[in-house]
Amino acid sequence: MADVALRGVSKSYGTVDVIHDVSLDVGHGEFVVFVGPSGCGKSTLLRMIAGLEEVTRGDVLIGGAQVNDVAARDRGVAMVFQNYALYPHMSVRENMAFGLRNIGTPRPEVDQRIARAAEILQLDPYLDRKPRAMSGGQRQRVAIGRAIVREPEVFLFDEPLSNLDAALRVQMRTEIARLHHRLGATMIYVTHDQTEAMTMADRIVVLRAGVIEQVGAPLDLYERPANLFVAGFLGSPKMNFLQGRVTSAQGTEAEVEVAGGVRLPVRVRAGAASPGDGVTLGLRPELFTVAPDGPILGRIEVVEQLGSTQLAYATLADGTPAVAELRDRRPPAVGSEARFAIGPGIRHLFDAQGHAITLPEGGLP
Amino acid sequence: MTAAPQVRTLPLAEPRTRAPRSPARRREGLTAFLFLAPFLAVYLLFLIYPFFKGIWISLHDWDLMDDSIREWWGFLNYSDLWADPIFWQATRNTLYFVALTVPSMTVLSLLLALAVSGGGRVRAVCRTIFLMSSVFSVTVVTLIWTMVLSTDRGLIAPVFQALGFEPINFLGSPTWAMPSLTVTTLWWGVGLPMALFLAALGAIPRELYEAAELDHASRWTVFWRITLPSIRHTLVLVLILQIVGQFQIFGQAQLMTNGGPSGMTRTLVLYIYDTAFRDWLVGYAAAIALALFAMMFLFSMLQLWLGRRGEES
Amino acid sequence: MSAAATRSGARLWVDRLLVAVTALVALLWILPVVWVLAMSLKPNEVLQRSTWGFVPTPFTLDNYISLFRVSQVPRWLMNSAIVAVVMTVAVLVVSSLAGYAFARLRFPFKRTLFVLMIAGLMIPEQAVFLPLHQMFADWGVHNTHFSLVTPRVAVPIGVFLMMQFFRAVPKELEEAAELDHASRFTIFWKIMLPLSLPALTTLGLFTFIHAWNDFLWPLVSATRADMYTVTLGLGSIQGNFAQSLGLGSMMASAVFASIPIVVLFLIFQRYIVAGVAMSAGK
Numbered sequence: 001m002a003d004v005a006l007r008g009v010s011k012s013y014g015t016v017d018v019i020h021d022v023s024l025d026v027g028h029g030e031f032v033v034f035v036g037p038s039g040c041g042k043s044t045l046l047r048m049i050a051g052l053e054e055v056t057r058g059d060v061l062i063g064g065a066q067v068n069d070v071a072a073r074d075r076g077v078a079m080v081f082q083n084y085a086l087y088p089h090m091s092v093r094e095n096m097a098f099g100l101r102n103i104g105t106p107r108p109e110v111d112q113r114i115a116r117a118a119e120i121l122q123l124d125p126y127l128d129r130k131p132r133a134m135s136g137g138q139r140q141r142v143a144i145g146r147a148i149v150r151e152p153e154v155f156l157f158d159e160p161l162s163n164l165d166a167a168l169r170v171q172m173r174t175e176i177a178r179l180h181h182r183l184g185a186t187m188i189y190v191t192h193d194q195t196e197a198m199t200m201a202d203r204i205v206v207l208r209a210g211v212i213e214q215v216g217a218p219l220d221l222y223e224r225p226a227n228l229f230v231a232g233f234l235g236s237p238k239m240n241f242l243q244g245r246v247t248s249a250q251g252t253e254a255e256v257e258v259a260g261g262v263r264l265p266v267r268v269r270a271g272a273a274s275p276g277d278g279v280t281l282g283l284r285p286e287l288f289t290v291a292p293d294g295p296i297l298g299r300i301e302v303v304e305q306l307g308s309t310q311l312a313y314a315t316l317a318d319g320t321p322a323v324a325e326l327r328d329r330r331p332p333a334v335g336s337e338a339r340f341a342i343g344p345g346i347r348h349l350f351d352a353q354g355h356a357i358t359l360p361e362g363g364l365p
Numbered sequence: 366m367t368a369a370p371q372v373r374t375l376p377l378a379e380p381r382t383r384a385p386r387s388p389a390r391r392r393e394g395l396t397a398f399l400f401l402a403p404f405l406a407v408y409l410l411f412l413i414y415p416f417f418k419g420i421w422i423s424l425h426d427w428d429l430m431d432d433s434i435r436e437w438w439g440f441l442n443y444s445d446l447w448a449d450p451i452f453w454q455a456t457r458n459t460l461y462f463v464a465l466t467v468p469s470m471t472v473l474s475l476l477l478a479l480a481v482s483g484g485g486r487v488r489a490v491c492r493t494i495f496l497m498s499s500v501f502s503v504t505v506v507t508l509i510w511t512m513v514l515s516t517d518r519g520l521i522a523p524v525f526q527a528l529g530f531e532p533i534n535f536l537g538s539p540t541w542a543m544p545s546l547t548v549t550t551l552w553w554g555v556g557l558p559m560a561l562f563l564a565a566l567g568a569i570p571r572e573l574y575e576a577a578e579l580d581h582a583s584r585w586t587v588f589w590r591i592t593l594p595s596i597r598h599t600l601v602l603v604l605i606l607q608i609v610g611q612f613q614i615f616g617q618a619q620l621m622t623n624g625g626p627s628g629m630t631r632t633l634v635l636y637i638y639d640t641a642f643r644d645w646l647v648g649y650a651a652a653i654a655l656a657l658f659a660m661m662f663l664f665s666m667l668q669l670w671l672g673r674r675g676e677e678s
Numbered sequence: 679m680s681a682a683a684t685r686s687g688a689r690l691w692v693d694r695l696l697v698a699v700t701a702l703v704a705l706l707w708i709l710p711v712v713w714v715l716a717m718s719l720k721p722n723e724v725l726q727r728s729t730w731g732f733v734p735t736p737f738t739l740d741n742y743i744s745l746f747r748v749s750q751v752p753r754w755l756m757n758s759a760i761v762a763v764v765m766t767v768a769v770l771v772v773s774s775l776a777g778y779a780f781a782r783l784r785f786p787f788k789r790t791l792f793v794l795m796i797a798g799l800m801i802p803e804q805a806v807f808l809p810l811h812q813m814f815a816d817w818g819v820h821n822t823h824f825s826l827v828t829p830r831v832a833v834p835i836g837v838f839l840m841m842q843f844f845r846a847v848p849k850e851l852e853e854a855a856e857l858d859h860a861s862r863f864t865i866f867w868k869i870m871l872p873l874s875l876p877a878l879t880t881l882g883l884f885t886f887i888h889a890w891n892d893f894l895w896p897l898v899s900a901t902r903a904d905m906y907t908v909t910l911g912l913g914s915i916q917g918n919f920a921q922s923l924g925l926g927s928m929m930a931s932a933v934f935a936s937i938p939i940v941v942l943f944l945i946f947q948r949y950i951v952a953g954v955a956m957s958a959g960k
Contacts, residue, residue, distance in 0.1 A: 052853050071389050073859045085850035089872045098868075099858030146854075390784065396862045397785035404776035405791075407832035411810065412798050418809035427812075480700040487697055491704040493947060498707065500943045501936055502891035504912040508932050509710045511916070512717075518729040518925075520713060552707070557954065564955035584692075613802055616893050620916055634804050634894075641808055642898065651808050658805040665800075 009058035035197040036207035078147035086131040117148040157189040228354035260317035272357035282348030288324030294341030427648035442652035455636040478562035499556025503616030510549040565599035601672035722924035741930035754911040762889040777840025843877040880953030
């Protein structure tokens with residue numbers, strides 16, 4: 001098992017830069033997820049690590065050695081593709097054996113590795129089937145199996161679950177997580193789905209337009225997003241953003257005025273806020289509760305009933321949309337006016353440039 | 366570990382720090398060469414080189430058999446060609462043939478494609494029949510049709526006689542010889558353009574027809590406003606292929622009429638063949654061949670240009 | 679009955695009429711072939727008197743039997759078979775290799791070579807058959823199978839077809855194979871080729887038929903009767919049809935010469951039509 005390091009990596013196509021100066025360290029056995037919207041460069045970054053794309057500037061290191069000029073096949077990586085990329089005319093067994101046979105691995109060892117992978121992924125009944133006779137989930141498992149038998153230094157996953165239906169995706173997520181624990185392998189996983197990132201990663205790398213926005217453990221990113229983008233990207237439903245102004249700031253205590261004159265206390269980094277500053281207040285939906293005497297007025301547009309929780313989509317007094325996560329089997333009716341209170345929990349404050357100025361330990365009054 | 370949010374730098378076109386020709390790239394180039402070598406070898410040797418050699422030969426007095434007669438003539442062959450009445454006759458004949466055959470072939474193949482597109486056993490059998498005639502070789506086709514058109518032993522002559530008419534000597538008549546070649550060529554060649562049209566017709570999305578149905582469109586309207594526009598590209602393709610193909614007519618002219626009667630069916634390729642292999646004037650024949658090539662090239666470019674013009678309008 | 683119903687009722691009848699007319703045309707279309715077939719099964723003497731009739735009575739297989747005993751048709755058939763098979767194999771090998779290179783490999787001058795290849799599509803055989811004839815005469819290889827096969831092996835259309843097909847294979851398959859330590863050739867041989875079977879079949883069929891029916895080149899290159907292909911041979915006996923061979927025998931030769939191709943066509947008709955559709959996409 002090796003670690004992966006990126007040092008000032010950039011990629012351009014002609015004069016168009018798609019990756020800007022990315023540096024990252026992935027440790028031994030870590031499960032790191034690259035996440036971001038389409039076009040953010042996460043797949044490109046992954047393919048540069050794999051050796052399928054050339055690096056314009058910077059260095060890629062695997063196991064401490066620079067591999068920029070090393071061919072993909074010699075880097076000791078295995079990749080699981082979004083479209084599985086299984087060889088359609090070969091059986092599952094042949095698909096898995098192909099790579100090993102190309103380097104002359106002796107037959108008994110090939111068989112042994114295939115048997116082990118098949119056992120881990122429950123592929124035994126399918127070993128002699130062709131890919132076209134298998135479902136999407138099964139094919140993805142074969143693709144993973146093909147990666148396992150290579151016993152690579154690093155596993156690379158390029159949006160492997162995007163083509164599967166929702167239920168299957170949930171199932172495969174847990175399988176991959178279990179696989180990681182079993183093998184203890186270094187895995188780099190690319191996805192656009194923030195749920196996958198949150199649930200599977202040891203650390204998440206959030207990317208936007210070829211730049212790393214933030215790196216950290218899932219809960220760190222969730223509770224302490226460094227900027228508006230990360231705050232809005234992670235967490236479902238999205239964080240509510242209310243435009244407002246700082247009314248007072250003393251050391252780490254500040255007060256913000258939002259939506260129709262509502263004033264809320266927030267804890268900020270010392271000196272980061274001055275009265276009069278335009279700011280954005282970030283409140284997660286679970287912070288909103290319906291309270292008859294709550295300070296925030298809004299009109300309910302849509303109510304989504306999820307069983308144990310309800311999502312109330314409302315428009316606030318100043319026209320800002322907001323989502324409240326409620327635990328009320330009888331939520332307010334659609335079209336009705338409701339009052340919201342802000343419950344205990346982290347209040348995020350972002351300055352005019354979108355950077356977080358919330359105090360790192362939390363913004364509770 | 367939380368990285369501070371990175372400030373995006375303005376994208377500058379910085380020079381690459383590594384040369385683009387990495388060892389991997391060089392290896393790929395070599396592999397590519399190995400893959401291409403067989404093709405390139407045969408291609409250059411048997412197509413490109415002969416083409417230029419043909420030009421070279423056309424600038425000489427070149428005898429078929431006698432090695433000693435290889436005199437440089439410059440453009441003499443071409444000036445002779447310009448003044449040669451037989452060349453012009455052959456050109457007129459070829460153009461006449463193309464004018465007869467290309468439009469009728471295109472229309473016929475389209476009609477047949479329309480007729481056999483769709484399901485059903487009967488249509489499938491008809492499809493096979495119309496395609497099958499294309500698979501015969503030119504010699505089989507000419508044999509069949511020479512027989513069919515024969516005045517004393519043919520298929521058509523008895524029909525004439527039964528109706529009380531004198532049977533026409535198709536292949537021997539100055540008026541009917543070329544049209545007879547056209548009919549033969551139609552029977553022989555409909556298969557490919559018909560298949561092209563079938564493919565194009567099959568590619569028209571069903572929804573277009575269904576929407577038209579709901580819009581109470583008549584069959585005729587559907588054909589003019591939906592079917593035809595959708596297959597425009599194929600139409601142009603078929604026309605180009607036909608023009609290029611029919612310019613090259615040889616077998617039918619040689620075997621059925623041998624250029625007769627009195628040179629009425631002497632086509633350009635037949636003239637080339639006779640000049641080279643009967644009269645042994647290879648240089649002159651090469652010049653005719655290049656003139657033919659130029660004509661074909663011009664026509665297909667014209668066709669392409671017109672086709673593209675039509676698209677833009 | 680509503681207007682729509684009468685319309686659809688009328689539609690149905692028009693449809694039926696169209697099908698009937700088409701069937702009639704098809705019948706007339708195939709009539710010459712049936713006629714020739716019938717003549718081939720009648721004795722020569724009968725045909726001297728009258729060639730009319732679509733049913734072979736009186737019936738005889740003599741014309742076919744004499745084909746083997748007297749004529750050179752079997753020999754010609756063998757020549758055709760050799761030439762067609764060798765040419766088909768050669769074209770498939772050459773075209774798939776070059777097609778893959780154009781589709782997936784990077785190399786210097788790629789664009790130039792590509793244009794050069796496309797340019798070749800414009801050169802008809804009539805523009806090169808004379809100089810080719812001279813070249814082969816100089817090398818002394820006329821009247822050999824070699825000369826009948828080689829000029830046709832580098833067909834740009836074949837390369838183009840294979841290139842289009844290979845382009846359509848998802849790149850990820852090759853990337854996965856690359857990560858699986860496969861060399862370029864292994865990728866070509868073990869992955870691309872097996873996947874391209876439909877394209878190969880179509881190209882092979884077209885090439886075979888083309889090789890079999892080739893006329894102009896064999897005419898100028900094969901001057902000895904024992905080197906004729908069956909197509910050429912059939913052309914050579916047509917001139918003499920008034921004479922000794924006899925109509926029935928000649929018809930039998932024509933039928934016999936066509937059987938392999940027609941059989942191939944009937945079996946693989948699907949591929950031929952599909953191939954046309956595929957190349958129409960270009």
